[in-house]
Amino acid sequence: MPRCVITRRVHFSAAHRLWNPSFSDAENAGVFGVCNNPNYHGHNYDLDISVEGEIDPATGYVMDVQRLKQIATECVVSHLDHKNLNVDVPWFAGLNPTAENIAVVCWRVLQPAVRPATLKRIRLWETDRNYVDYDGT
Ligand code: NI
Numbered sequence: 434m435p436r437c438v439i440t441r442r443v444h445f446s447a448a449h450r451l452w453n454p455s456f457s458d459a460e461n462a463g464v465f466g467v468c469n470n471p472n473y474h475g476h477n478y479d480l481d482i483s484v485e486g487e488i489d490p491a492t493g494y495v496m497d498v499q500r501l502k503q504i505a506t507e508c509v510v511s512h513l514d515h516k517n518l519n520v521d522v523p524w525f526a527g528l529n530p531t532a533e534n535i536a537v538v539c540w541r542v543l544q545p546a547v548r549p550a551t552l553k554r555i556r557l558w559e560t561d562r563n564y565v566d567y568d569g570t
Pocket of ligand 1: 449467468474475476
């Protein structure tokens with residue numbers, strides 16, 4: 434059967450602060466800029482979740498996109514939406530909540546959840562102009 438990649442976009446809003454405790458205050462400010470603000474700040478994130486698989490001849494689907502939405506909501510959005518990533522989310526204990534690291538964390542929870550389909554790519558938009566792609570490598 435032909436193989437396709439389907440993508441579902443989900444959204445969450447979260448606060449974070451980027452910093453490295455081994456850097457001085459001046460180094461943190463220099464490296465992380467406005468994202469180093471000590472009292473946190475927020476982003477409206479979009480997460481594009483792309484899944485690959487064979488088209489099921491019975492349904493014509495790779496995966497019911499409503500099921501993919503449900504998986505994304507349970508595995509990712511419910512954990513991150515309206516949270517302070519540094520304070521509220523154990524996934525980021527000792528891990529700087531950059532867009533890169535958020536994408537990797539999302540991959541790790543989504544990859545087993547979408548089986549038997551294959552997680553192909555995650556694209557995390559932190560702003561309209563910045564996104565990170567991760568493919569599990
Ligand atoms: Ni930021």
